[in-house]
Amino acid sequence: MEQSRATSLPFTLLALLAAFVMALPMLWMLSTAFKPAGEYVSTGITLLPQAPTLEHFIAVLGEQDLPGKLLNSVIVTMGATLLALLAGFPAAYALVRLNLPARLDTIFLVFVLVIKLVPPLALAVPLYQVLRAIGLLDTLAGLILTYQVYTLPMAIWLLLGFVRDVPIAYEEAARIDGAGLVRRLTTIVLPVMAPGIGAATILLAILAWNEFTYALLFIQSPDKFTLPVYVAGLITEDETFWGRLSAIGLIGSLPLIATLALFQKYLLRGLVGGLK
Amino acid sequence: MPRNRTALVLLLPAAILMAGLTLYPLGRSLALSFFVTEYGFDGARFVGLLNYERLFSDRFFLRAIRNTVSFTLLATLGELALGLGLALLVNRGFRGRKALIPVLVAPFILSTMVVTAIWSAWFHYDFGYLNNLLRAVGLEGVEWLSSPRIALYSLVLVDIWQTTPLVFLILLAGLQSIDPALYEAARLDGAGRGRILWTITLPLLLPHLMLAALLRSIDSFKIFDKVYALTGGGPGQATETLSMFLFRQGFRFQEMGAASATAMVMVAIAAVLAGVYAAMILRGGKEG
Numbered sequence: 001m002e003q004s005r006a007t008s009l010p011f012t013l014l015a016l017l018a019a020f021v022m023a024l025p026m027l028w029m030l031s032t033a034f035k036p037a038g039e040y041v042s043t044g045i046t047l048l049p050q051a052p053t054l055e056h057f058i059a060v061l062g063e064q065d066l067p068g069k070l071l072n073s074v075i076v077t078m079g080a081t082l083l084a085l086l087a088g089f090p091a092a093y094a095l096v097r098l099n100l101p102a103r104l105d106t107i108f109l110v111f112v113l114v115i116k117l118v119p120p121l122a123l124a125v126p127l128y129q130v131l132r133a134i135g136l137l138d139t140l141a142g143l144i145l146t147y148q149v150y151t152l153p154m155a156i157w158l159l160l161g162f163v164r165d166v167p168i169a170y171e172e173a174a175r176i177d178g179a180g181l182v183r184r185l186t187t188i189v190l191p192v193m194a195p196g197i198g199a200a201t202i203l204l205a206i207l208a209w210n211e212f213t214y215a216l217l218f219i220q221s222p223d224k225f226t227l228p229v230y231v232a233g234l235i236t237e238d239e240t241f242w243g244r245l246s247a248i249g250l251i252g253s254l255p256l257i258a259t260l261a262l263f264q265k266y267l268l269r270g271l272v273g274g275l276k
Numbered sequence: 277m278p279r280n281r282t283a284l285v286l287l288l289p290a291a292i293l294m295a296g297l298t299l300y301p302l303g304r305s306l307a308l309s310f311f312v313t314e315y316g317f318d319g320a321r322f323v324g325l326l327n328y329e330r331l332f333s334d335r336f337f338l339r340a341i342r343n344t345v346s347f348t349l350l351a352t353l354g355e356l357a358l359g360l361g362l363a364l365l366v367n368r369g370f371r372g373r374k375a376l377i378p379v380l381v382a383p384f385i386l387s388t389m390v391v392t393a394i395w396s397a398w399f400h401y402d403f404g405y406l407n408n409l410l411r412a413v414g415l416e417g418v419e420w421l422s423s424p425r426i427a428l429y430s431l432v433l434v435d436i437w438q439t440t441p442l443v444f445l446i447l448l449a450g451l452q453s454i455d456p457a458l459y460e461a462a463r464l465d466g467a468g469r470g471r472i473l474w475t476i477t478l479p480l481l482l483p484h485l486m487l488a489a490l491l492r493s494i495d496s497f498k499i500f501d502k503v504y505a506l507t508g509g510g511p512g513q514a515t516e517t518l519s520m521f522l523f524r525q526g527f528r529f530q531e532m533g534a535a536s537a538t539a540m541v542m543v544a545i546a547a548v549l550a551g552v553y554a555a556m557i558l559r560g561g562k563e564g
Contacts, residue, residue: 091290098283122539126301228389
């Protein structure tokens with residue numbers, strides 16, 4: 001664009017200001033994680049720690065608490081993501097490539113959309129009863145199962161687009177050579193879709209990693225809490241555990257930030273594709 | 277024929293999961309909403325529409341509806357306005373904007389509970405960073421979470437900070453899909469910057485604005501986690517949203533029938549939003 005320097009300077013400054021305002025709470029978290037309690041429970045606005053300390057990291061990692069909660073979150077996230085992909089991929093493939101009778105595909109897609117929009121709490125009471133009936137209340141397996149309320153529709157939605165991108169000619173050629181469905185899926189469709197499945201995996205994992213409502217409602221034993229429920233407990237305790245919360249926030253965000261930095265291209269595409 | 281059967285087999289696992297986790301719970305909620313009950317159907321008493329009648333004369337429920345609608349409207353409009361401003365700003369193309377985009381998007385990547393943890397500290401009356409900033413420039417501290425008049429706006433503020441980046445991304449994608457030749461032609465015809473914005477940019481951006489508005493209103497309508505951790509619905513009922521109200525009915529007071537009626541009202545409202553969303557997608561699919 002041919003804008004004169006003079007007119008674009010104020011806009012550049014405005015954009016920088018906006019970025020600073022957006023970044024400030026995160027800078028605060030970064031700084032608070034390294035400040036001793038006496039420094040952040042104050043009326044100052046300095047972000048640079050005067051006497052930097054690792055005490056909060058040592059406290060949260062040394063205690064029995066956080067590592068256990070991290071492990072629970074990892075287990076639930078991996079389980080929920082895997083289950084969503086295992087059930088979602090065949091469904092997405094069938095919806096795109098096979099002729100379904102009587103507009104079943106449209107019905108199924110509308111259903112997927114409706115589930116995406118139902119508030120999680122509106123399903124919580126009956127889901128609680130279902131979990132109790134099958135003995136999965138207060139278990140991580142129960143969480144993996146109920147997370148499918150979110151992750152499965154999301155998986156199908158994302159994978160639909162990626163299946164469509166696989167050139168049908170490849171599959172036709174293999175079929176003429178006598179390859180059966182399973183063989184075509186494993187030797188052609190899945191390898192071609194690999195980047196898409198990677199993006200879907202990351203987006204599903206983020207969804208499961210951040211889930212709060214069902215983890216709060218369906219888990220009662222503190223040793224099975226996931227990270228968000230544990231953090232919520234610290235927030236509502238009415239104490240100024242800000243150093244610890246910031247340390248946990250940093251540790252809990254690192255995996256997300258790292259994946260985003262590594263897979264930025266795929267993610268933005270997947271994100272926007274998943275929204276439409 | 278065998279292809280049909282294969283398709284059904286492939287759909288089966290997903291269909292079973294969705295039926296068990298969504299259809300059955302929805303049906304059961306609908307049925308339970310006509311009963312007075314504490315645990316499931318054992319000892320339940322059929323009461324017809326009584327739960328619904330009680331709900332709509334319950335001032336806490338009406339308050340929750342009002343809070344949810346206010347929250348949804350304020351958060352959605354705020355995010356649209358700020359997201360649009362940011363997208364227009366970044367779309368102008370200045371040096372270093374590539375480096376700026378990750379910073380502008382970052383809050384959206386953080387986990388909601390991490391976001392909530394940061395803001396719970398920022399909202400602290402005595403030592404919160406927000407009040408420290410206000411006092412540093414000579415203003416009075418604000419009772420962000422403890423004043424019934426302000427608490428809901430504080431929640432809106434957190435939501436705006438966290439999800440404006442999503443709106444920004446959608447709108448930026450929209451702006452970049454507009455053909456630059458259109459601007460060029462308008463400029464040659466002597467149109468000023470404001471006129472170009474009103475007659476070219478905004479009309480062409482409308483589908484993206486609609487999409488962002490729908491996505492944000494659907495999401496903020498569900499709001500629960502931030503309310504739970506920051507205010508618990510208080511002070512009083514000042515920030516109790518529908519999800520929070522349902523949570524207390526179902527999981528604190530064990531009134532399953534009444535909670536199910538609330539759930540059905542929420543599903544009905546979500547269905548209306550879903551209908552608009554679906555209509556948009558179907559129309560978009562035909563045009564594209």
